[in-house]
Amino acid sequence: MTESIISELNHIKADFPQYADKAIYWKNTIEEKETFLASNKHPIIFIGNVGVGKSSIITNLANLFIHGKATDRKTLQVTSALPIAAGRTTICEVQICSSDNNPLKPLKLVIDPLNLDEMRKEISIYAEMEWKRHQSQPRNSVKDEAEPTAIEIQRVIRNMTNYTEYQKYVTQNGIRKRQTVYPIKKAVTKFKKVEEFTEHLIERSKLKKRTQTEWHWKAYDILSLKDLKTIIENINLGKAQTAMLPKCMTVFIPSKILNENINFDQTLIDTRGLDGLVEARDDLFTYIKNPRALIVLCAGFNDAPGDTLRSLLNHMKNNALLDQSLKRTFIVLIDKGDAEQVNGANGDRVFGQDLKIEECQRSLELTGTLEDMLKERMIAFDVLQDDDTMIKSLINQCLEKVHQTVNSEKETLVKHAQQFINNITEEYNNKLCQQVDDQIKETIKQNPLPTSPLLEDPLLGMYSAINNSRYASIVYASCRRKGVYYNLNLYAAAGNMALSEAARQYSPLIKNVIDTIDDLEKDQSLEKVQNHISYRKEQYKKALINVITDYSIRVKDQIYRHLIDNENLWIKCTNEWGGGPGFKIRVIQRIKDWESRQQHINAHEIILIEEIPFLAELSYSSNDFCFKLFVRNLRALRQIEWAPNGLNVLIGANGSGKSTLLLIFKLLRIAFDRDLPEAITQVLGGSYNLKFWGIDDSEPIELGLDINEETIWRLKIITGEGKEYQTEEYLQDKKRLIFSRDTQGNLIYNDNSMVSDTKLGIRALIDSGGKETSLRKMASLIQSFSVFHDPDLWTLRHQGSNTTETRKLHSRGRNVLTLLRQWQQELPNNHRYNFVVQGLKAAFPNIVQNLDFEEAGNTLIARIYTPGNELPSPLKNEANGVLQFLVLLCNVASSEEKSLIAIDEPENNLHPYALRRFLSLAEKWAREYKVTIILATHSTVILDELTQKPEKIFVMKTDLLKEKQPIRLDELCDREWMGEFEYGDLYKQGEIGSNEDGN
Structure with missing residues (x-):
């Protein structure tokens, strides 16, 4: 049935392009489940503290005993083919896998060794440690302080370099004692420099001869296992002269041995013991994330569960990616003969184990760590006295449950995919699907995500x-x-x-x-x-x-x-x-x-x-400050429809209209604050040649704004001969006309007529007390526009700022010091001042530590405190880049929540480091205060910083006069193709925003 479903989905993908994405999704998801179920291979991951006893359990499960199962602790070490001791015995991760795919080598050992550079590094670190221990002044260490080279690795390096420690008997005061001799201690004293000692150890280790990575045997028998045990021990001790220090050892054994009483093909993995922070163990989290892996958490019996495993369980439970792994996890309390001593057990080992399990469960429940599913998967196990079938049974149960769950998911997917196929042409179902999606969207709207x-x-x-x-x-x-x-x-x-x-x-x-x-x-x-x-x-x-x-x-x-x-x-x-x-x-x-x-x-x-x-789409549309700018036929702007949001970068060829586009925001703001004729005079230099060249006389100039695609305001400028022009204006909300104004200045609002002269109709209505919500929203939007360009650094440097100009920041930044001091003095505006000062410190860490101000009459100047200096120096002595950066930061900091600021060519005078800092700070401010920031630029540095963020870059092109502009970069160019380049390189090479666009 599944094959026919997949086949039909392939046909839908080809025959119904509108449903191709959904068909591909069903096909891929079903095939993922099938792939999972087709394999019975599963890694079993053993995780626990150093010395907890993981290796002894694995030896038991894999039946890696040379002389049969051990009956006491001493014979356990002797008869096990794997190293077993009290911890820090195994130098790396050990894996036990099936060898059935290679029957001629039923027993095989493979190591993944450190490369030469890694081994030299380890020897260098060890040499330095021994050097400091025996040559330098000893460091005042904390009690029980660990060493930078693990004890087991120290042992390997000493043996690899033939400085093996040994014991001898000495007589002191007539008493015969055993003493450990450290030849390495004597070797250190022969060298004057640690570098010489390091090279000496590297030379003695004969690294280039250590190239063997595989050992195999033609039979799986007692002699072969004895040989395997010897080789593993020698590798662990660094005595295998042909082997490098391994990162991992893998032992291959016949499946009938490895998987006895197991219904799956398991790989047993003994991870390196936990001896630190679990979140800093990359290997463990890689395994935990693997959906095929079964996790066995091994806890010491007496202190179970222990702080380390408790911390790991918390990480798994409180993480959406890891919490699914709890369904594949069980806990083993490793009993080393301690169960009989549990309070209340009265010498009954089995009862003692049950009591300890209950105690461990309560401990985890009290901290909110234990999942109900884990209660059924917590056992106590004594390698010497318990039958390993109890662990094998639990492994089978867990893995069968995993397969049952995946199979059930697959059957559900197949059922729903069949329904999708059967109903694909029913129009009514499309409406129901839309109803489902609408409810999902509503849920998303009610659960906004943080913007930071x-x-x-x-x-x-x-x-x-x-x-x-x-x-x-x-x-x-x-x-x-x-x-x-x-x-x-x-x-x-x-x-x-x-x-x-x-x-x-x-x-x-x-x-x-x-x-x-x-x-x-x-x-x-x-x-x-x-x-x-x-x-x-x-x-x-x-x-x-x-x-x-x-x-x-x-x-x-x-x-x-x-x-x-x-x-x-x-x-x-x-x-x-x-x-x-x-x-x-x-x-x-x-x-x-x-x-x-x-x-x-x-x-x-x-x-x-x-x-x-x-x-x-909901994140963009849910912002209250969601608007679109509309321009037709004004100077270089043929067709503009643009909905900027957050940080936006505007690029394009010279003459493509970037600066003119920014000035439209200034034009609208001045037209609202004063009137349209003055705005045209101030911003565009007068009404001569307002219209886009070559346009038919019947086509008017149009300016407009849309808010949330519901509130629409339009202003038409109808030009005549010379400088004469007339205007028309209207505002509508949800397709309802709010007001209209004809070319004679007659304004109709709520069936009432009034004359607005040269004022915009929207301003005239606000002044007369108009209370329509859409009217006030549009007025607030226009009043939120600020455009900054050509910072007047000369005036700022030589004349400072006028203390009387405190209302708003000048478009060229002339009153920047006045506003900056005002922000410093006013508690509600402290965040603006701090933003500027912290930004200066970040961009110029060796120049700026703080600011202060000095006033003389109506003139205000600033002084800079540099790091380490108590006396300030005048701001006028600083480089243009510092002044430019100061103005740019104030441009951003002057913006109110949900407003818009536009800055033309911010890159002037700035070092790339400072420019990158500014971009980062501007983006953070835009995000935090929902401000729309537009940067018109030719800077390749800014574009490089936005590589992989094409949605923030907009291109003005001179060869697309019949299309709406500006064009978002990922709509202009293939995103996958752009992924191979830095955007600054594309701009520099003329691939985007080139002066040759029109050629």
């Missing part, structure tokens, strides 16, 4: 991981490895913080949408479109996972790209080691200092809301 970035600081997870690390030496170890240490992966910490924040903010919205969809599924009147309801439900489930995963990966990867090769920063961080208390604080400050100078770390500001159906 999910993370104010993308490195927050990194700072948190550093700060919360138990040992400063672990932070040092991570810094020595450029942030990539198995126990503290700083990039993983940053990515997991991004994942958590994205899930925290988007999960409630998706939950509410799915709740709405659940209600729609119960609506009998919608029975015929259950396929569409199911389609939307699957979409939203996937969308949440896709959005938060994408956000996490992009944040993590971008930080990694910028930091992994930054030798200078990591050297500065490691050099803080040995500087006394506060090492972690100093490392965080070093990274923060570096971060403050970065402009290209912006992945945290972008989230793919387009992945979530309807969210993008």
Whole structure:
């Protein structure tokens, strides 16, 4: 049946283009489920603290015993083919897989080794540690402080370099004692420099001879297992002379051994023991996210569940991406003969285990960590006394439940896909589908998302991981490895913080949408479109996972790209080691200092809301300040229809009309404040040649604004010979005429007539007390426009600002100092002043620390305090770039909520660093205060910063006179093609906004 469904969906994709997207979605989703069900391979992931006993359970489940199952702790170590001890025995992750695909090699060992550079790095870090321990002044360390090289890795390097520690007997005061001898200690003293000692160890390790990665046996028997045990032990100890230090070891054994009493093809994975922050373990979260993986959380019996596993469970439960993994998780309390000692057990081992399980469940319930599903999947297990069938049975149950769930989901999908196919031509169903979508949209509207970035600081997870690390030496170890240490992966910490924040903010919205969809599924009147309801439900489930995963990966990867090769920063961080208390604080400050100078770390500001159906369109339309500018036949502007929102960048060839387009906003504002003739004179230099060249005389000039596509205002300018012109004007709301004004100035409003002279009709009605909501909304919109251009830096430098000009910021910034001081003095406007000063400090960290003002008569000047200097210097002594930046920040800070500002050529006089800072600050202000900001520019720096954000870039073209302009960049050019380039390069090469457009 499934094959026929897929075939029919393929036909629909070809024959009904309007339904192709839905057909593709059904096909892909069904095939995903089928692919999952077609395989019975599943990794079983064992996670637990160092020394908890994971390896002993895995040995038991895989039957990797040489002489049969052990009966006591001592023989367990002897008879197990895997290393088993009290912890820190295994140097890497170990996997046990089936060897059935290669019957000639029923037993095989494969290692994934460190490469030469990685091994040299490990030896270098170890050499430095030994050098400081035996040559330098010892550092004042915290009690139980960990070392930057793990104990098991130290052991490997000592053995690889033939400095194996050993024990001997000595007699002191007549008493014979055993003493450990450390040859490495003596070796250190022979060298004067740590670099020499490092090279000595690298030479002795003979790294180039360590190339073997595979060992195999032709039979699976006791002798082969003994040989396997020896080789693994030698690799773990660094005594295998042909093997490099491994990242992972994989043992292949026959499936009939590995999967005995298991209905699936399992791979048993023994992860490295937890000994730090779970959120900084990249390997663990990769496994947890895998929908095929079964998670086995191993807890020490006496202290179960333990803080570390409790923290991991909290991460899983409180994250929309990870919480599904709880359905694939069970907990094992590893009993090492302690059950009989449990209070109340009275020596009964089984009863003691039951009591401990109940105690563990209560502990997790009290903290809100335990899911009901986990109660049935918590067992106690003693390797020596319990039958492994209890764990195998639980593995079977969990995996069968996973397959049953997926199969049920597939059957539902097939059923609804068939309904989609059957009803595809029914027009009535389209209306019902629209009804479903409308209810979903209403839910989205009622659950607005925050407008600020999910993370104010993308490195927050990194700072948190550093700060919360138990040992400063672990932070040092991570810094020595450029942030990539198995126990503290700083990039993983940053990515997991991004994942958590994205899930925290988007999960409630998706939950509410799915709740709405659940209600729609119960609506009998919608029975015929259950396929569409199911389609939307699957979409939203996937969308949440896709959005938060994408956000996490992009944040993590971008930080990694910028930091992994930054030798200078990591050297500065490691050099803080040995500087006394506060090492972690100093490392965080070093990274923060570096971060403050970065402009290209912006992945945290972008989230793919387009992945979530309807969210993008509703996010844009839900803004109260949603308007469209309408212009026809005015100077260089042939046809303008533009709905700018948030931050907008306007580009185009010289003469394409960019500056004229910005001036339209100024024209409308002055026309409202005063009258149209004065606006035309001030802004356009008079009415001569107002009309677009070559246009028929019968076509008027038109200006207009639409608000939310409901309230429409139009102003027609009808030109005659020379400078003469007449105007017509009207306002309508929801297709109802509010007022009209003819060429003679006669204005009709509510069936009453009045004369408006040269005033705009909308202004005349406001002055006469017009109370129509649409009238006042349109007036407020026009009054919110501000246009800034050509900053008057000479006047600002030599004459300061006039203290009497306090109403609004001048279009050329002449009164910028007056307003800046006013913002400083007025509490409600402090945020504007702080925005400017903090922005100056960010763009010019070595020039600006603070500002103050000095007044003489009606003149106000500013002074700059530079870092480290108590005395200020006059602002007039600063570079043009500082003054330009000051004016630009004030342009932005002067805007009110839901207003519009336009700035022409902000890049003048600015260094690229400062320009990138300005763009970031402007975008943040626009987002926070719902301000529309338009930047008309030729700057390739600005365009490069907006690479991957084509929706913010609009192009004016001289060769598209019959089309509406400006054109959004991703509507002008193929987004996938643009993805291969920086936008600044495209502009520079003439691919977009070129002067040759008309040729």
